[in-house]
Amino acid sequence: MTTVPISNIRNFSIVAHIDHGKSTLADRLIQTTGGLQAREMKEQVLDSMDIERERGITIKAQTVRLNYHAKDGRDYIFNLMDTPGHVDFAYEVSRSLAACEGSLLVVDASQGVEAQTLANVYHALDAGHEIVPVLNKVDLPAAEPEQVRQQIEDVIGIDASDAVMISAKTGLGIDLVLEAIVHRLPPPQGDHDAPLKALLVDSWYDVYLGVVVLVRVVDGVMKKGQRIRMMGTNAAYDLERVGFFTPKMTQVDELGPGEIGFITAGIKEVADTRVGDTITDDRKPITDMLPGFKPAVPVVFCGLFPVDADDFETLRAAMGKLRLNDASFSFEMETSAALGFGFRCGFLGLLHLEIIQERLSREFDLNLIATAPSVIYKMHLTDGTELEIHNPIDMPDVVKIAEIQEPWIEATILTPDEYLGSVLKLCQDRRGNQKELTYVGSRAMVKYDLPLNEVVFDFYDRLKSVSKGYASFDYHLTDYKPADLVKMQILVNAEPVDALSMLVHRTRAEGRGRAMVEKMKELIPPHMFVIPIQAAIGGKIIARETVRALRKDVTAKCYGGDITRKRKLLEKQKEGKKKMRQFGKVDIPQEAFIAALKVDS
Amino acid sequence: MTRNDGDPAFGVYIHWPFCLSKCPYCDFNSHVRHVAIDQERYLRAFVREIETTAARTPGREVTSIFLGGGTPSLMQPSTVGGILDAIGKHWSIAADVEVSMEANPTSVEATRFRGYRAAGVNRVSLGVQALDDLSLKALGRLHTAQEAMEAVAIARSIFDRYSFDLIYARPHQTPAMWQAELQLAIAQAAEHLSLYQLTIEADTPFFGLHAAGKLQTPDEATARALYDVTQEVCAAQGLPSYEISNHARPGAECRHNLLYWRGQEYAGIGPGAHGRLDINGIRHAVATEKRPEAWLMRVEACGHGVVVDDRLNSEERADEFLLMGLRLAEGIDPTRYQALSGRALDPLRIAMLREEGAIMVDPNGRLRVTQSGFPLLDAVVADLAA
Numbered sequence: 012m013t014t015v016p017i018s019n020i021r022n023f024s025i026v027a028h029i030d031h032g033k034s035t036l037a038d039r040l041i042q043t044t045g046g047l048q049a050r051e052m053k054e055q056v057l058d059s060m061d062i063e064r065e066r067g068i069t070i071k072a073q074t075v076r077l078n079y080h081a082k083d084g085r086d087y088i089f090n091l092m093d094t095p096g097h098v099d100f101a102y103e104v105s106r107s108l109a110a111c112e113g114s115l116l117v118v119d120a121s122q123g124v125e126a127q128t129l130a131n132v133y134h135a136l137d138a139g140h141e142i143v144p145v146l147n148k149v150d151l152p153a154a155e156p157e158q159v160r161q162q163i164e165d166v167i168g169i170d171a172s173d174a175v176m177i178s179a180k181t182g183l184g185i186d187l188v189l190e191a192i193v194h195r196l197p198p199p200q201g202d203h204d205a206p207l208k209a210l211l212v213d214s215w216y217d218v219y220l221g222v223v224v225l226v227r228v229v230d231g232v233m234k235k236g237q238r239i240r241m242m243g244t245n246a247a248y249d250l251e252r253v254g255f256f257t258p259k260m261t262q263v264d265e266l267g268p269g270e271i272g273f274i275t276a277g278i279k280e281v282a283d284t285r286v287g288d289t290i291t292d293d294r295k296p297i298t299d300m301l302p303g304f305k306p307a308v309p310v311v312f313c314g315l316f317p318v319d320a321d322d323f324e325t326l327r328a329a330m331g332k333l334r335l336n337d338a339s340f341s342f343e344m345e346t347s348a349a350l351g352f353g354f355r356c357g358f359l360g361l362l363h364l365e366i367i368q369e370r371l372s373r374e375f376d377l378n379l380i381a382t383a384p385s386v387i388y389k390m391h392l393t394d395g396t397e398l399e400i401h402n403p404i405d406m407p408d409v410v411k412i413a414e415i416q417e418p419w420i421e422a423t424i425l426t427p428d429e430y431l432g433s434v435l436k437l438c439q440d441r442r443g444n445q446k447e448l449t450y451v452g453s454r455a456m457v458k459y460d461l462p463l464n465e466v467v468f469d470f471y472d473r474l475k476s477v478s479k480g481y482a483s484f485d486y487h488l489t490d491y492k493p494a495d496l497v498k499m500q501i502l503v504n505a506e507p508v509d510a511l512s513m514l515v516h517r518t519r520a521e522g523r524g525r526a527m528v529e530k531m532k533e534l535i536p537p538h539m540f541v542i543p544i545q546a547a548i549g550g551k552i553i554a555r556e557t558v559r560a561l562r563k564d565v566t567a568k569c570y571g572g573d574i575t576r577k578r579k580l581l582e583k584q585k586e587g588k589k590k591m592r593q594f595g596k597v598d599i600p601q602e603a604f605i606a607a608l609k610v611d612s
Numbered sequence: 613m614t615r616n617d618g619d620p621a622f623g624v625y626i627h628w629p630f631c632l633s634k635c636p637y638c639d640f641n642s643h644v645r646h647v648a649i650d651q652e653r654y655l656r657a658f659v660r661e662i663e664t665t666a667a668r669t670p671g672r673e674v675t676s677i678f679l680g681g682g683t684p685s686l687m688q689p690s691t692v693g694g695i696l697d698a699i700g701k702h703w704s705i706a707a708d709v710e711v712s713m714e715a716n717p718t719s720v721e722a723t724r725f726r727g728y729r730a731a732g733v734n735r736v737s738l739g740v741q742a743l744d745d746l747s748l749k750a751l752g753r754l755h756t757a758q759e760a761m762e763a764v765a766i767a768r769s770i771f772d773r774y775s776f777d778l779i780y781a782r783p784h785q786t787p788a789m790w791q792a793e794l795q796l797a798i799a800q801a802a803e804h805l806s807l808y809q810l811t812i813e814a815d816t817p818f819f820g821l822h823a824a825g826k827l828q829t830p831d832e833a834t835a836r837a838l839y840d841v842t843q844e845v846c847a848a849q850g851l852p853s854y855e856i857s858n859h860a861r862p863g864a865e866c867r868h869n870l871l872y873w874r875g876q877e878y879a880g881i882g883p884g885a886h887g888r889l890d891i892n893g894i895r896h897a898v899a900t901e902k903r904p905e906a907w908l909m910r911v912e913a914c915g916h917g918v919v920v921d922d923r924l925n926s927e928e929r930a931d932e933f934l935l936m937g938l939r940l941a942e943g944i945d946p947t948r949y950q951a952l953s954g955r956a957l958d959p960l961r962i963a964m965l966r967e968e969g970a971i972m973v974d975p976n977g978r979l980r981v982t983q984s985g986f987p988l989l990d991a992v993v994a995d996l997a998a
Contacts, residue, residue: 539968539988562836565989567809567857569939571625571872572641572886575897578931581997585931588998596964 015088017269018198022227024092024108024140026132027117028125028483032147035179036117036188037075037091041258043185044077044089074212074225074271075258081193089192090255090271092212094131099360101487102305103213104131106287108138109303110212110227110271113196115188116163120146120176121153123162123454126425126483132167143191144174150181166451201268207231207292210301211241212271214284216336220252222278226290227271229301233290234265239276242300243288248276282338307339309357310418310488311364311467312401314345314382314510315371316353318590318601322377323352329375330354333367340367345402349510349594350380350604355402361467378590380601383513383608384467389416389491403512406498409549415514416491418463421446423456424474426482431455433477441465442516461486462494464514499524499553501531501607502545506595511607520546525554527607532556534603542597622672623871624699626658627882628684629904635752636821637779639813641884641902642682651691654904657911658881659698661900664915665879666702669889672877674703676710676868679733685715689727695881696732710773710867712737717763717776718755725770735773735866737806738764743793747782764800775804775866780838781830782810787837791845798849803864807842808857809835839987854941856986873940875933883907883917888932895929897922926954935993943980961995 027033077089094107108114114135118124135142144163146156156176163171175191177184212225226233233239233253240247254262255272266272278284287304291297317326330342341357358364364384371377390398390407391414400406422443426434428450438445438459447458461470466486474482499520501511515523524546531544535558542558569577591598630649631642666672677699679692696711712735713728715721725736740760742748748757755763760776767774778797780790797805810829812822821827830838843853851859855873858866871878880887884902888895900917901907907917924932930953937944950956962979965971970985970992985992 539965539970539991561988561991562832563839563987564991565856565987567811569856569936570869571878571880571888572884572899574872574888574932574936575886575899577935578928581931581935581994582928584994585998588994 015086017201017203017267019085019087020090020198020269021087021113021192021196022090022092022111022199022269022271023113023115023192023196024094024111024135025115025117026094026128026135026142028119028122028128031117031119031122031125031128032179033093033117036115036145036147036177036185037093039179039182039185040077040089040091040188041075043182043189044079073258074256076255076261076271079189079193082190083193087193088270092271099358099363101130101134102307102359103286104134105138105303106210107212108135108140109287109301110210111138111140112199113141113143113192115145115192116142116167116169117145117147117179118159118163120149120156120159121151123155123159124166124425124451126423126456126485129166129423129425130485130487132169136169141196142169143188143195144169144171145188146174146176147179149176150178150183162451166456199269201228202230203232203268205230206295206297207233207237207239207290208297208301209233209290211284211286211288211290213286214278214281216281220275222275222281222284224274224276224278224284225271226266226274228266228268230268231292232265232267233272233274238293239274239290240293240296241284241288241290242296243285243304244283246283247293248278251275251277280338281336282334285338307359309339309341309359310463311358311360311384311386312355313358313364313384314347314350314353314355314402315342315368316347316350316380316382316510318378318380320351325375326354326371326377326379329371329377330356332375333370337367339363347382347510349508349592349599350382353380357401361471378601380510380592380604381608382510382604385514386418386463386467388494388496388514390414391416403498403514404509406514409498414493415496417494417496419489419492420461420463420466420486421489422459422461422466422484422486424459424482424484425451425454425456426478428453428455430478430482431457434474434482437470437473437477441470442519460489462492462516463488465516465519497548500547501527502543502547503531503535503599504542504595504597505545507547508594508599510604520548521553528554528556530606531599531603532558534606535597535599537561538597540596620673621675621867621871621874621876622669622703623676623678623868623876623878624662624674624703625868625878625880625882625885625887626677626679626684626695627880627885628679628681628687629883629902630686631681631683632686633752633754634817636817637751637810637813639816640682643904645904649686651688654908655691655694657908657917658695661881661911661916662695662698662879663702665881665887665889668891669703669877669879672703673706674699674709675706676871677712678868679711679713681714683716684713685721685724685728689724689731692728692733693731710735712866712868714739715763715767716755717760719759719762722763722766725766729770734771735775736767736771737804737866738767738774738776740764740776740797741779742782743778743796747785750783751779761800768802773804773864774802775806775860776801777806777808779808779810780842781835783828785830785838787834787841790838791841794842794845795849798846798851801851803851804858804860804866805846805851806858807846809839836987843983843986852941853986856939856989870940873936875936895924897924897928926952929953931997934997938979938981938989938993938996941980943974943978946977946979957996958998961998965992965995 025033073093075091079087079089081087092107092111094104116132149156160171160174175187208230210227212227214222214224217223235250235253237250252262252275253266289300317323334340339359342354345353345355385401387399387401390412392411393413442465443459443461445459449456474484495517496514497517497520499513499515500507528544528546537559539561541560544556545552546554591600629641629643711733713733714737717738717740741751741753743757745756812818846859853859854865877890883904885900887898898918899920901910901919910917930949933952946957972980972982
């Protein structure tokens with residue numbers, strides 16, 4: 012099958028904002044080149060997980076090989092790389108892009124460039140890609156292709172004069188895209204006879220095949236039976252299967268230079284494969300690794316606890332299963348006085364956290380409580396030692412701390428002009444420093460330095476709400492800076508609830524504390540006694556609310572006929588109580604934990 | 613007179629589903645018909661259903677009968693007589709059987725009281741509801757306060773035992789107003805009073821009015837004050853509460869209602885009647901068709917109107933026991949709860965509720981809700997059952 016010369020291979024990815032039509036275009040390309048019969052087409056075939064399909068977010072890189080007979084009469088092989096599309100997976104994105112030579116930049120002709128598009132197109136430019144701009148949805152009445160073309164030139168600084176006009180939905184212009192891939196994107200380079208050098212692009216766990224590894228061959232060949240070595244982990248494996256996706260798995264004898272495909276080699280866990288690693292021949296190893304290899308490092312942490320304590324083992328098993336497929340997610344056991352047994356988990360970012368949480372509840376039917384997301388703080392102690400902590404419980408005594416440092420990010424936000432004021436206020440409220448404010452037509456682009464701990468705490472939700480969903484957001488970590496942070500505790504009925512403790516900037520503590528106790532007050536049902544709810548720093552109370560005591564709660568009339576109805580009511584109450592945490596004498600509903608951790612001040 | 617909660621008891625509840633008009637607060641199974649009710653036909657159906665039910669529960673000795681509704685005092689005495697005869701024919705009847713009947717306190721119905729007594733009724737419960745005409749009108753009642761008091765006097769002259777109902781926590785009612793009304797009521801009551809707080813039930817005209825803000829009921833604090841007044845006044849007058857809303861001179865409690873709260877066995881006869889039957893050691897929750905005409909046709913076709921017959925599992929059984937039993941001043945025997953549910957009540961929850969002063973444990977081991985716990989009973993029960 013792979014009879015075409017390397018000069019007839021084109022490896023490319025599609026860069027786009029969510030909803031701008033990346034998946035639809037991919038589907039259309041697959042369909043047009045005959046990769047799948049119409050009846051096999053599922054909407055958006057590349058996003059295979061439910062969550063991915065619902066949210067339009069790709070978590071794992073995926074590829075598909077297309078055979079294209081071009082107008083010049085020659086046969087071409089296209090490898091379409093679908094990359095993870097979110098800032099949390101920036102490293103994974105950069106590795107997927109490193110496997111290609113070019114990108115299609117898809118921009119919605121009515122929406123224009125978004126923050127995420129920018130971030131990804133810069134990643135593509137960093138990877139040395141040739142970029143072909145594609146304007147999608149040009150058939151819609153609201154389309155303004157000329158303005159958007161100008162915007163691409165102004166904001167991104169690339170030539171968009173020969174942007175391809177398409178409608179992925181109707182199929183308009185798909186043929187032009189295919190020809191542009193042939194003529195405007197470069198072929199890969201590589202030496203067939205050199206020793207094997209291949210990039211480990213991504214990997215995932217398959218119940219039947221074990222770990223499936225997505226590779227890009229740079230030099231040499233990969234064939235069945237060959238013994239390979241992963242240079243980063245220094246582990247050797249015998250290749251069991253070699254092939255590519257059409258998108259169905261198709262085995263071949265070998266993959267040559269410039270080709271993208273998969274291998275299986277009896278690898279047990281995804282954790283044994285590192286995205287960005289270099290694969291070589293165990294017998295004829297090379298010495299120089301491909302550049303850019305980095306191990307995945309979690310930056311956001313939170314505790315996850317089962318609502319029902321009996322689910323702890325199920326949760327452990329579920330996390331183990333997810334980690335099989337996602338080595339960037341880490342967890343270790345944690346005990347909380349309020350929430351019982353659970354796990355402290357590390358994630359690449361907030362979206363990653365949300366996805367894992369959602370998959371745990373959806374795929375494993377688990378009801379979870381998540382504690383406040385935290386970042387990694389550096390503590391310089393007075394005795395000269397340095398500590399990294401991400402759990403408020405681990406915070407040393409304040410008198411022993413010389414200095415606390417927190418991580419900062421640079422955020423890029425694009426917003427329609429009318430919401431700019433609210434967006435700026437939000438960033439200022441979150442201790443942000445404005446770095447840049449420019450205009451792109453009627454859209455403003457602001458760059459802010461922000462502390463990450465203000466961003467992990469519902470920043471994205473707030474941004475969405477103050478901009479009615481129109482603002483887009485992207486960020487990257489910059490450095491650590493000293494910070495005046497304090498540990499704030501919430502006390503319910505005079506007892507601290509460890510799950511609600513958090514490290515917060517001193518200037519933000521009172522507002523946050525007040526918002527949290529107000530929320531708790533709303534959600535803790537009245538008991539037979541008065542319940543004080545307080546926020547405190549050390550011994551100092553900074554906010555206080557009171558849940559009033561029940562005065563009257565009794566069914567007046569209850570006779571024979573009523574029993575069934577009353578029993579059903581009682582069963583409902585019992586069910587509700589199961590969803591509460593008994594904390595001292597107080598029953599706290601799980602919604603109160605969740606809501607308290609979500610409030611904004 | 614009142615038996616202990618451990619003594620065997622078997623009650624029969626008879627539901628007469630018709631009223632002359634619907635009261636706007638009532639969510640009971642009652643129906644207004646503008647054609648004459650064929651009482652003889654209904655009587656035959658009642659007799660039929662009694663026969664069928666007795667066949668499922670043979671050998672019981674009936675300790676109490678309750679004729680409720682609807683408005684059972686719309687029945688002719690002969691209809692009541694026929695029903696009671698059927699009960700006596702298919703079960704045996706205890707010598708000291710209590711036969712209660714609900715009645716509207718109107719002059720028309722009072723003329724039938726003597727006939728009911730001749731038929732075997734030995735206790736009446738009158739739906740007086742309020743002692744001022746404005747409130748009665750607002751509650752949709754068809755009688756005046758004067759007429760009601762006359763009916764009470766007639767009942768007193770005919771029956772050894774009688775009771776009447778009042779509804780409190782009515783719109784704009786203050787604790788002082790209620791206290792005065794209650795004093796007046798106690799002067800007319802002999803041994804028993806049922807005092808219900810007005811509850812806004814779904815699917816009633818009051819529910820719609822209340823939701824639209826056109827019917828103001830007292831807030832939680834006022835409701836509590838009204839409840840407290842009720843307890844104080846009644847206790848001082850020798851009518852302590854033996855259940856949340858029921859007051860009696862010691863020994864004069866309504867035995868039939870006690871049987872519900874004690875979790876004992878009873879059969880439900882008539883449209884929309886509920887029963888709890890113990891068959892082969894398993895408690896069945898039984899309910900009949902609610903619509904009178906549909907019930908009638910079912911009974912005529914197959915001998916009974918049962919549409920629900922659920923076997924209660926141990927948890928359901930125990931929940932009902934707790935839910936009902938804690939309504940009583942006498943409380944429950946925790947060992948009986950344990951026997952029913954297979955687990956003991958949580959000692960930690962008990963300790964916490966005792967600390968709050970909501971419950972107490974008697975020297976003989978009975979668990980009782982305290983005077984300060986009763987106004988919060990639903991929360992106490994939910995805590996204990998969880």
